[in-house]
Amino acid sequence: GESVGLHLPTLSVQEGDNSIINCAYSNSASDYFIWYKQESGKGPQFIIDIRSNMDKRQGQRVTVLLNKTVKHLSLQIAATQPGDSAVYFCAETYNNNDMRFGAGTRLTVKP
Protein backbone atom coordinates (compact mmCIF):
# COMPACT_ATOMS: atom_id res chain seq x y z
CA GLY A 1 0.00 0.00 0.00
CA GLU A 2 1.06 3.60 -0.58
CA SER A 3 -0.19 6.95 0.63
CA VAL A 4 0.64 10.49 -0.27
CA GLY A 5 0.72 11.87 3.24
CA LEU A 6 -1.36 15.00 3.56
CA HIS A 7 -3.47 14.20 0.49
CA LEU A 8 -4.43 10.70 1.66
CA PRO A 9 -4.30 10.66 5.43
CA THR A 10 -5.19 6.98 5.86
CA LEU A 11 -3.50 3.81 4.69
CA SER A 12 -4.78 0.29 5.24
CA VAL A 13 -2.57 -2.75 4.64
CA GLN A 14 -2.74 -6.47 5.25
CA GLU A 15 -0.58 -7.92 7.98
CA GLY A 16 2.68 -9.13 6.49
CA ASP A 17 2.59 -6.76 3.53
CA ASN A 18 5.04 -3.92 3.09
CA SER A 19 3.81 -0.36 3.77
CA ILE A 20 4.96 2.83 2.13
CA ILE A 21 4.08 6.16 3.67
CA ASN A 22 4.93 9.30 1.73
CA CYS A 23 5.57 12.87 2.72
CA ALA A 24 6.12 15.99 0.65
CA TYR A 25 8.18 18.57 2.49
CA SER A 26 8.21 22.27 1.88
CA ASN A 27 11.71 23.69 2.36
CA SER A 28 14.29 22.76 -0.25
CA ALA A 29 17.00 23.83 2.20
CA SER A 30 15.89 21.39 4.90
CA ASP A 31 18.83 19.25 5.92
CA TYR A 32 17.47 16.87 8.54
CA PHE A 33 14.35 14.74 8.51
CA ILE A 34 12.68 12.49 11.04
CA TRP A 35 9.83 10.02 10.95
CA TYR A 36 7.74 9.76 14.09
CA LYS A 37 5.13 7.20 15.06
CA GLN A 38 2.24 8.15 17.32
CA GLU A 39 0.09 5.45 18.84
CA SER A 40 -3.27 6.20 20.35
CA GLY A 41 -2.94 7.94 23.72
CA LYS A 42 0.80 8.45 23.38
CA GLY A 43 3.16 11.15 22.22
CA PRO A 44 5.13 10.87 18.96
CA GLN A 45 8.00 8.41 19.08
CA PHE A 46 11.17 8.62 16.98
CA ILE A 47 11.47 5.92 14.32
CA ILE A 48 14.30 6.89 12.02
CA ASP A 49 16.08 9.97 10.74
CA ILE A 50 18.08 10.96 7.69
CA ARG A 51 20.31 13.85 6.78
CA SER A 52 20.17 15.55 3.42
CA ASN A 53 23.56 14.18 2.35
CA MET A 54 21.99 10.71 2.21
CA ASP A 55 19.21 9.33 0.06
CA LYS A 56 18.51 6.14 1.97
CA ARG A 57 18.80 4.89 5.51
CA GLN A 58 17.74 1.57 6.95
CA GLY A 59 16.68 0.58 10.40
CA GLN A 60 15.06 -2.48 11.80
CA ARG A 61 12.20 -3.26 9.36
CA VAL A 62 12.07 0.41 8.34
CA THR A 63 13.72 2.29 5.50
CA VAL A 64 13.60 6.01 4.84
CA LEU A 65 14.14 7.32 1.32
CA LEU A 66 14.87 10.94 0.53
CA ASN A 67 14.45 12.50 -2.89
CA LYS A 68 15.65 16.07 -2.65
CA THR A 69 14.90 16.79 -6.29
CA VAL A 70 11.17 16.56 -5.71
CA LYS A 71 11.26 17.24 -1.96
CA HIS A 72 9.84 13.85 -1.13
CA LEU A 73 10.39 11.60 1.85
CA SER A 74 9.06 8.09 2.28
CA LEU A 75 8.94 5.53 5.04
CA GLN A 76 8.88 1.88 4.13
CA ILE A 77 7.85 -0.68 6.72
CA ALA A 78 8.62 -4.29 5.89
CA ALA A 79 6.31 -7.12 6.94
CA THR A 80 3.83 -4.78 8.60
CA GLN A 81 2.49 -5.98 11.93
CA PRO A 82 -0.61 -5.02 13.93
CA GLY A 83 1.66 -3.15 16.34
CA ASP A 84 2.61 -0.84 13.50
CA SER A 85 -0.90 0.62 13.45
CA ALA A 86 -0.46 4.29 14.35
CA VAL A 87 -0.23 7.77 12.86
CA TYR A 88 3.10 8.47 11.17
CA PHE A 89 4.52 12.00 10.89
CA CYS A 90 7.39 13.30 8.89
CA ALA A 91 9.31 16.30 10.20
CA GLU A 92 11.86 18.54 8.53
CA THR A 93 14.31 21.07 9.87
CA TYR A 94 16.97 23.37 8.48
CA ASN A 95 20.18 24.16 10.32
CA ASN A 96 18.70 22.91 13.59
CA ASN A 97 15.88 25.42 13.47
CA ASP A 98 12.41 24.46 14.60
CA MET A 99 10.93 21.31 13.19
CA ARG A 100 7.99 21.46 10.81
CA PHE A 101 5.66 18.49 11.01
CA GLY A 102 3.29 17.03 8.47
CA ALA A 103 -0.31 16.34 9.44
CA GLY A 104 0.35 12.62 9.51
CA THR A 105 -0.87 9.43 7.88
CA ARG A 106 -2.91 6.89 9.82
CA LEU A 107 -1.74 3.34 9.13
CA THR A 108 -4.17 0.54 9.88
CA VAL A 109 -2.95 -3.06 9.70
CA LYS A 110 -5.61 -5.67 9.00
CA PRO A 111 -5.04 -9.15 10.43
Add this chain to the structure above:
Amino acid sequence: ETGVTQTPRHLVMGMTNKKSLKCEQHLGHNAMYWYKQSAKKPLELMFVYSLEERVENNSVPSRFSPECPNSSHLFLHLHTLQPEDSALYLCASSRYSRTSNEQFFGPGTRLTVL
Protein backbone atom coordinates in the same frame (compact mmCIF):
# COMPACT_ATOMS: atom_id res chain seq x y z
CA GLU B 1 8.86 5.44 28.27
CA THR B 2 10.65 8.28 26.51
CA GLY B 3 12.07 9.98 29.59
CA VAL B 4 9.59 12.85 29.29
CA THR B 5 6.63 12.88 31.65
CA GLN B 6 3.58 15.11 31.62
CA THR B 7 0.90 15.73 34.21
CA PRO B 8 -1.99 15.69 34.28
CA ARG B 9 -2.77 13.31 31.42
CA HIS B 10 -6.33 14.64 31.16
CA LEU B 11 -7.75 18.00 32.17
CA VAL B 12 -11.23 19.45 31.91
CA MET B 13 -11.59 23.11 32.75
CA GLY B 14 -14.06 25.93 32.44
CA MET B 15 -13.25 29.11 30.58
CA THR B 16 -12.71 31.05 33.80
CA ASN B 17 -10.40 28.53 35.46
CA LYS B 18 -6.66 28.77 35.95
CA LYS B 19 -4.68 25.57 35.60
CA SER B 20 -1.12 24.51 34.84
CA LEU B 21 0.38 21.72 32.79
CA LYS B 22 3.66 20.22 33.93
CA CYS B 23 6.43 18.57 31.97
CA GLU B 24 9.58 16.94 33.29
CA GLN B 25 12.45 15.43 31.36
CA HIS B 26 15.00 12.99 32.79
CA LEU B 27 17.31 12.94 29.77
CA GLY B 28 19.74 15.72 30.54
CA HIS B 29 18.50 17.72 27.57
CA ASN B 30 18.99 21.45 27.21
CA ALA B 31 15.94 22.40 25.17
CA MET B 32 12.23 21.96 25.88
CA TYR B 33 9.16 22.60 23.76
CA TRP B 34 5.39 22.97 24.01
CA TYR B 35 3.28 21.83 21.05
CA LYS B 36 -0.45 21.89 20.43
CA GLN B 37 -1.95 18.96 18.55
CA SER B 38 -5.46 19.37 17.17
CA ALA B 39 -7.36 16.80 15.16
CA LYS B 40 -6.20 16.42 11.56
CA LYS B 41 -3.70 19.28 11.83
CA PRO B 42 0.09 19.27 12.01
CA LEU B 43 1.77 19.75 15.33
CA GLU B 44 1.86 23.45 16.15
CA LEU B 45 4.95 24.69 17.93
CA MET B 46 4.00 27.06 20.75
CA PHE B 47 7.12 27.74 22.78
CA VAL B 48 10.78 26.79 22.80
CA TYR B 49 13.15 27.07 25.73
CA SER B 50 16.87 26.62 25.28
CA LEU B 51 19.04 26.64 28.38
CA GLU B 52 16.00 27.85 30.33
CA GLU B 53 15.53 30.93 28.18
CA ARG B 54 12.55 31.34 25.92
CA VAL B 55 13.82 31.49 22.37
CA GLU B 56 10.57 31.30 20.49
CA ASN B 57 6.96 32.27 20.99
CA ASN B 58 4.96 31.50 17.88
CA SER B 59 2.26 34.16 18.21
CA VAL B 60 0.57 32.24 20.97
CA PRO B 61 -2.27 34.05 22.77
CA SER B 62 -1.37 35.46 26.16
CA ARG B 63 -3.85 33.14 27.86
CA PHE B 64 -1.02 30.59 27.52
CA SER B 65 1.97 31.42 29.68
CA PRO B 66 5.05 29.16 29.79
CA GLU B 67 7.55 28.86 32.58
CA CYS B 68 10.88 27.04 32.64
CA PRO B 69 12.36 27.17 36.15
CA ASN B 70 15.24 24.82 35.29
CA SER B 71 16.42 22.63 32.45
CA SER B 72 14.35 19.64 33.59
CA HIS B 73 10.96 21.28 34.12
CA LEU B 74 8.56 23.14 31.92
CA PHE B 75 5.12 24.47 32.78
CA LEU B 76 2.26 25.84 30.72
CA HIS B 77 -0.04 28.09 32.73
CA LEU B 78 -3.57 28.36 31.39
CA HIS B 79 -5.99 31.19 32.08
CA THR B 80 -9.39 32.09 30.59
CA LEU B 81 -9.11 29.59 27.77
CA GLN B 82 -11.58 29.20 24.92
CA PRO B 83 -13.30 26.00 23.74
CA GLU B 84 -11.13 26.05 20.59
CA ASP B 85 -8.09 25.60 22.85
CA SER B 86 -9.22 22.04 23.50
CA ALA B 87 -6.45 19.82 22.15
CA LEU B 88 -3.60 17.51 23.09
CA TYR B 89 -0.69 19.50 24.50
CA LEU B 90 2.64 17.83 23.98
CA CYS B 91 5.91 18.58 25.67
CA ALA B 92 9.21 17.59 24.08
CA SER B 93 12.88 17.90 24.90
CA SER B 94 16.09 17.64 22.93
CA ARG B 95 19.82 17.91 23.23
CA TYR B 96 20.66 20.68 20.85
CA SER B 97 23.58 19.74 18.63
CA ARG B 98 24.95 20.65 15.23
CA THR B 99 24.10 17.26 13.81
CA SER B 100 20.65 16.45 15.05
CA ASN B 101 17.67 17.87 16.83
CA GLU B 102 15.74 14.71 17.65
CA GLN B 103 12.96 15.60 20.01
CA PHE B 104 11.64 13.21 22.62
CA PHE B 105 7.96 13.66 23.36
CA GLY B 106 5.92 13.14 26.46
CA PRO B 107 2.52 11.41 26.33
CA GLY B 108 0.64 14.70 26.28
CA THR B 109 -2.14 16.30 28.29
CA ARG B 110 -5.60 15.99 26.76
CA LEU B 111 -7.25 19.34 27.52
CA THR B 112 -10.97 19.99 27.22
CA VAL B 113 -12.26 23.51 27.71
CA LEU B 114 -15.97 23.73 28.43
